[in-house]
Amino acid sequence: MPIDKPMRVADVSTPAVAVDLDALERNLDRMSSYCAAHGLGLRPHTKTHKTLEVARMQLEHGALGLTVAKTGEAEVMAESGAGQILVAHPIIGEEKIRRLAALAVKVDVLVALDSLTAAAGFSRVAQQLGCTIGVLVEFDSGSHRCGIAAGASCAELGNAIQALKGVSVRGLMTYFGSVWGDEKQRHDEVARLSADVERTTAAFRRAGLPLEIVSAGSTPAAEMSHLVPGITEIRPGTYVFNDLNTYYQGACTLDDCAVRVITTVVSTCVPGQVIVDAGSKVFSSDLLNAGPKRGYGKIMEIEGATLSKLNEEHGFVEAADYGAFAVGQVLSVIPNHVCTCINMHDEIYVARRGEIIDTWKIAARGKVR
Numbered sequence: 001m002p003i004d005k006p007m008r009v010a011d012v013s014t015p016a017v018a019v020d021l022d023a024l025e026r027n028l029d030r031m032s033s034y035c036a037a038h039g040l041g042l043r044p045h046t047k048t049h050k051t052l053e054v055a056r057m058q059l060e061h062g063a064l065g066l067t068v069a070k071t072g073e074a075e076v077m078a079e080s081g082a083g084q085i086l087v088a089h090p091i092i093g094e095e096k097i098r099r100l101a102a103l104a105v106k107v108d109v110l111v112a113l114d115s116l117t118a119a120a121g122f123s124r125v126a127q128q129l130g131c132t133i134g135v136l137v138e139f140d141s142g143s144h145r146c147g148i149a150a151g152a153s154c155a156e157l158g159n160a161i162q163a164l165k166g167v168s169v170r171g172l173m174t175y176f177g178s179v180w181g182d183e184k185q186r187h188d189e190v191a192r193l194s195a196d197v198e199r200t201t202a203a204f205r206r207a208g209l210p211l212e213i214v215s216a217g218s219t220p221a222a223e224m225s226h227l228v229p230g231i232t233e234i235r236p237g238t239y240v241f242n243d244l245n246t247y248y249q250g251a252c253t254l255d256d257c258a259v260r261v262i263t264t265v266v267s268t269c270v271p272g273q274v275i276v277d278a279g280s281k282v283f284s285s286d287l288l289n290a291g292p293k294r295g296y297g298k299i300m301e302i303e304g305a306t307l308s309k310l311n312e313e314h315g316f317v318e319a320a321d322y323g324a325f326a327v328g329q330v331l332s333v334i335p336n337h338v339c340t341c342i343n344m345h346d347e348i349y350v351a352r353r354g355e356i357i358d359t360w361k362i363a364a365r366g367k368v369r
Contacts (some may be wrong), residue, residue: 007356009349010330014264015278017342018332018349018356023258024054024240026094031222031239032061038226043067043215046077048339050364051348054240055080065108071096072367074103084108086136088139088173088213088235090118090146091199096369097125101133110134110213112173114148119161126166135161136173136213137204141196142189143177150196152176155207162209171213171232172200179221181290183250190224201230220251243338244298248291254298259348260332261341263315265325274317274325276341278333280310284340297333307333 004142009018035042044058045067055066055077065084068074074085090113091097101122103109111133113119122133126283139154140147145199148157153170179189197216204211217234219242225234238245241259242252263278283296295306299317302325317325330366335341342348343365352357 003356003358005074009260009332009351009354009356012262012356014262014330015276015282016262016349017345018260018262018351019241019360020258020260021350021352021357023256024057027242027252027256027258029272031236032057032063034223034284035234036062040225040231041233042232043084043235043320044240045069045088046073046364048176048237048342049240050076050342050362050367051358051360052076052363055082058240060214066235067237068364070367070369071095071099072363072369074109076364076367078103078107082107084110086110086112086173086235088112088175090114090138092118092121094121094125097121098129101125101129103131104131108134110136111168112136112138114138114146114157116157116160117206119164119167123164123166129286131166134170135166135167136171136215137169138159138173138175139200140197141174141176141178141193141216143175143176145177147174150200152199152203155203155209157283158204158209159207169210171211171215172204173213173215174200176216176218176221179218179224181249186220186224186249186251187227188228190221194228197230200227219246220249223251238338241338241342243290244334244336245290247334248288254334257334257338259335259338259342260300261335262349263331263333265317265327265329265331268322268325268327272322274319274322275314276307276315276317276331278315279313281312282341282344283307283310283315283333283335284337284344285310286337286340288336295336297335300332300334302331309325 069089138147216231219236219238222236263276267275299305305319309316
């Protein structure tokens with residue numbers, strides 16, 4: 001929604017989130033250029049931004065499709081113009097499966113799953129509705145979250161799914177969530193998990209199963225993905241905005257962190273304490289998992305200042321010089337984890353060189369089922 005009259009970022013009613021459009025565009029250019037240079041498909045995860053506007057920008061920058069976690073997100077992102085959507089979270093339950101199958105009329109729907117039970121649910125609904133759902137078998141390459149063991153077990157599950165009607169195995173999916181830390185730690189983990197990927201693709205190939213898609217990746221691993229033989233595409237999400245976790249791993253600079261939480265100092269009356277109007281309902285309570293591993297955000301205006309504690313509506317600022325703060329002062333904060341932060345808000349202000357030029361509805365906010 002365009003802004004009626006000129007407004008600076010510091011003039012917005014706080015707390016709010018704002019994105020620097022220049023930084024966002026640089027991030028999009030960088031990832032699309034990397035993928036093009038290495039012959040990798042880009043299927044970005046929309047969990048970070050949850051907006052149709054950014055999804056369309058990603059498609060314009062060469063994304064071959066989009067990734068979502070839940071059926072509700074898929075329903076929103078089907079309006080982006082994407083020709084193909086991958087649902088990367090196992091979907092269980094007939095109501096959600098029916099909604100996804102209904103989407104297959106206008107968009108190519110792929111689902112990732114790691115059980116025959118999940119595949120049977122899609123098979124049953126797809127046969128009733130007369131459609132076909134593409135399936136990627138998810139395997140674990142080190143994150144120990146979802147996914148069956150790498151190797152032969154994937155081919156066994158793939159063969160069992162291929163015998164079902166209404167579903168079609170299209171390949172494999174894994175998540176590089178174990179790739180974390182500084183550049184050396186991330187490189188070492190990429191080298192380790194490459195063997196898991198190679199063993200699993202080899203098993204699929206021996207079984208004669210399709211390997212049209214081998215989907216992998218994460219933002220911390222994104223620009224090392226060409227070092228993993230066999231993958232065809234990556235699914236980074238955080239890269240569009242970046243955050244403190246990305247920064248402290250050396251995967252971006254502070255200038256690449258496109259999102260700021262805009263907040264106002266509301267109280268300085270307690271000695272050694274500054275309170276702002278943004279708490280856990282604005283930032284989320286996600287801790288910093290990289291670098292100093294403390295605090296909830298980096299305050300950009302005052303060196304060394306950080307958010308040390310969050311209540312629901314209050315943020316507690318820790319600083320060397322509390323006299324540097326005054327009631328009414330507007331601050332901008334880089335959040336620890338931008339994905340959960342964005343999901344707390346209805347809209348995001350869009351800024352170019354400090355001036356608000358637009359607002360975007362966070363259309364997939366709260367679409368958890």
